Amino acid sequence: xxxxxxxxxxxxxxxxxxxxxxxxxxxxxxxxxxxxxxxxxxxxxxxxxxxxxxxxxxxxxxxxxxxxxxxxxxxxxxxxxxxxxxxxxxxxxxxxxxxxxxxxxxxxxxxxxxxxxxxxxxxxxxxxxxxxxxxxxxxxxxxxxxxxxxxxxxxxxxxxxxxxxxxxxxxxxxxxxxxxxxxxxxxxxxxxxxxxxxxxxxxxxxxxxxxxxxxxxxxxxxxxxxxxxxxxxxxxxxxxxxxxxxxxxxxxxxxxxxxxxxxxxxxxxxxxxxxxxxxxxxxxxxxxxxxxxxxxxxxxxxxxxxxxxxxxxxxxxxxxxxxxxxxxxxxxxxxxxxxxxxxxxxxxxxxxxxxxxxxxxxxxxxxxxxxxxxxxxxxxxxxxxxxxxxxxxxxxxxxxxxxxxxxxxxxxxxxxxxxxxxxxxxxxxxxxxxxxxxxxxxxxxxxxxxxxxxxxxxxxxxxxxxxxxxxxxxxxxxxxxxxx
Numbered sequence: 326x327x328x329x330x331x332x333x334x335x336x337x338x339x340x341x342x343x344x345x346x347x348x349x350x351x352x353x354x355x356x357x358x359x360x361x362x363x364x365x366x367x368x369x370x371x372x373x374x375x376x377x378x379x380x381x382x383x384x385x386x387x388x389x390x391x392x393x394x395x396x397x398x399x400x401x402x403x404x405x406x407x408x409x410x411x412x413x414x415x416x417x418x419x420x421x422x423x424x425x426x427x428x429x430x431x432x433x434x435x436x437x438x439x440x441x442x443x444x445x446x447x448x449x450x451x452x453x454x455x456x457x458x459x460x461x462x463x464x465x466x467x468x469x470x471x472x473x474x475x476x477x478x479x480x481x482x483x484x485x486x487x488x489x490x491x492x493x494x495x496x497x498x499x500x501x502x503x504x505x506x507x508x509x510x511x512x513x514x515x516x517x518x519x520x521x522x523x524x525x526x527x528x529x530x531x532x533x534x535x536x537x538x539x540x541x542x543x544x545x546x547x548x549x550x551x552x553x554x555x556x557x558x559x560x561x562x563x564x565x566x567x568x569x570x571x572x573x574x575x576x577x578x579x580x581x582x583x584x585x586x587x588x589x590x591x592x593x594x595x596x597x598x599x600x601x602x603x604x605x606x607x608x609x610x611x612x613x614x615x616x617x618x619x620x621x622x623x624x625x626x627x628x629x630x631x632x633x634x635x636x637x638x639x640x641x642x643x644x645x646x647x648x649x650x651x652x653x654x655x656x657x658x659x660x661x662x663x664x665x666x667x668x669x670x671x672x673x674x675x676x677x678x679x680x681x682x683x684x685x686x687x688x689x690x691x692x693x694x695x696x697x698x699x700x701x702x703x704x705x706x707x708x709x710x711x712x713x714x715x716x717x718x719x720x721x722x723x724x725x726x727x728x729x730x731x732x733x734x735x736x737x738x739x740x741x742x743x744x745x746x747x748x749x750x751x752x753x754x755x756x757x758x759x760x761x762x763x764x765x766x767x768x769x770x771x772x773x774x775x776x777x778x779x780x781x782x783x784x785x786x787x788x789x790x791x792x793x794x795x796x797x798x799x800x801x802x803x804x805x806x807x808x809x
């Protein structure tokens with residue numbers, strides 16, 4: 326908008342929920358031990374982690390072991406897959422579960438946590454900071470000036486980040502693959518403040534919107550309030566801090582969606598299906614973000630070649646974000662010359678720099694074929710140093726792609742539109758969970774905004790993949806297209 330290595334089975338602990346839903350069976354098998362007793366008999370994971378930690382450090386240090394670029398390129402990739410910040414060999418994923426009132430977050434987090442534990446992850450659940458403060462005695466009615474609201478929201482955000490960071494540290498100490506499930510995220514506060522107050526709070530604390538939105542979480546899962554689509558299930562009874570009537574709940578839900586526009590993995594789960602299936606759909610997005618294969622009905626992705634864009638109408642949207650993006654394709658070579666691996670031959674790998682307002686965000690992506698004709702992506706955030714290190718393994722047969730990326734939400738649908746700088750090619754991408762698209766309202770959920778004129782659908786057309794476009798740029802080829 327990733328195939329994970331076998332991981333160890335984590336412990337399971339209880340969680341209180343506001344609603345009940347059966348976790349159900351996992352959507353696909355994965356190679357993990359079935360019994361906790363088998364955990365101590367897997368030295369391979371630990372030794373492999375230590376090996377790649379050593380090789381990656383040699384790459385960073387520039388030691389003699391880093392002279393073989395092919396070996397180090399492969400080792401660097403695997404090391405990045407094994408570690409979020411390269412502080413140890415344990416992958417730690419942070420996932421936001423957000424949405425309007427009575428959306429099913431509490432039940433969703435409990436179900437997702439149980440399924441991830443059964444697939445080998447340690448799972449930590451970060452409580453909503455606002456609920457902690459309000460149930461502890463904080464009274465929003467006493468915040469009767471803008472400055473008081475700003476200071477309260479800043480304290481709330483600091484509490485939230487402190488809680489999240491504490492769980493991340495605990496997860497790293499465990500040295501086990503971990504997922505941090507966050508009940509709301511750092512951008513949610515923007516929905517409860519005016520834009521001017523939000524900007525003032527950021528400046529007072531030295532924060533930037535890009536850092537709060539882009540640098541902390543692997544994915545943002547937005548569950549739409551029951552008031553929008555299932556009003557008969559909207560209730561104020563199961564949460565003592567919930568006070569919004571249905572109309573306000575829908576308005577707040579819309580604001581929360583808009584707060585996260587621009588995050589590279591923002592998913593919206595609406596009420597087009599029953600509640601249990603809604604939670605199943607949310608789980609599949611989380612599984613996709615942490616690198617678990619989810620065959621069968623997963624994500625319905627669409628890609629279109631755009632002929633014309635009404636730029637004025639685009640810029641007049643209530644929430645739209647523009648970025649400059651540079652994507653660099655990396656070399657992928659087998660560790661042993663002469664060995665051909667069909668799966669590896671279809672793997673794409675690249676690093677990306679995304680910039681806005683002088684702030685840069687770096688990431689690394691590996692995309693490979695998954696079971697049942699699906700694709701699996703593994704994405705990692707990078708530091709500037711890690712990004713520059715991986716640039717050393719740029720595919721010399723390709724040219725870095727420089728493009729303008731535009732992210733926006735229309736209704737409940739998230740869109741990403743890329744305009745390639747050199748060729749002028751414009752590509753529009755959107756995605757929905759397939760169950761939602763084929764649910765109560767059918768394929769009508771997928772539609773094109775009226776300010777975009779499409780030339781043709783290119784979903785599945787490999788000539789419009791990142792690797793192919795990068796090679797076209799290298800060869801100075803272009804596709805004729807007109808842009809207003």
